[in-house]
Amino acid sequence: MVKIVRFDEAERYEPQEGWARVSLCAESDISIEYFVKPPRHASPRHSHENAQVLYVVRGKLSIEDGSGEKHEVEEGDCAYIPGGEPHVVTNELDEPSIGLDIFVPGRSFDFWLKRKERESS
Numbered sequence: 001m002v003k004i005v006r007f008d009e010a011e012r013y014e015p016q017e018g019w020a021r022v023s024l025c026a027e028s029d030i031s032i033e034y035f036v037k038p039p040r041h042a043s044p045r046h047s048h049e050n051a052q053v054l055y056v057v058r059g060k061l062s063i064e065d066g067s068g069e070k071h072e073v074e075e076g077d078c079a080y081i082p083g084g085e086p087h088v089v090t091n092e093l094d095e096p097s098i099g100l101d102i103f104v105p106g107r108s109f110d111f112w113l114k115r116k117e118r119e120s121s
Contacts, residue, residue: 007034015112016041023109024100031106037061037097042090048111050103052081054089059097064088 003025011023018038025032031050037059047066054063055078063071063079066086073079081087091097108114 010034011109013110013113018096019043021109021112025106026109027106029105031103031109033101033103033109035099035101037089037091037099039091039094039096042088044115045086045088046115047084047086048103048107049083050105050107051083053102053104054079054081055100055102057098057100059095059099060092061097061099062090062092064090 005024007022007024011026012021014020018036019041020036022034023031024034034057045064054061054073056073056075058075060072060074063073063081064087065071065081071079072092
């Protein structure tokens with residue numbers, strides 16, 4: 001069965017102020033999230049069991065892996081992050097960057113909100 005997700009009607013949330021995420025696909029075998037990362041914003045160091053493909057739609061991001069190596073990805077570039085790999089994603093610019101995160105298998109859309117809940121308990 002084909003499922004259509006209209007961008008304007010998609011589920012969305014902000015894990016941190018200005019860091020917008022939109023669920024474009026939320027299936028158990030794959031999930032896709034559109035995101036807007038604020039200027040100079042860095043995600044907390046984290047890992048997840050899902051393999052991740054990060055595609056940069058606009059801007060420039062860097063990914064610091066578990067060994068501390070920094071990888072830069074610019075508009076049109078794609079990065080593969082294996083499941084279980086600790087990483088930090090940073091917007092390197094003084095303006096928002098936009099990207100797509102693809103997770104296999106799919107992960108819960110509210111990953112960051114659930115992570116905050118676990119950390120505060």
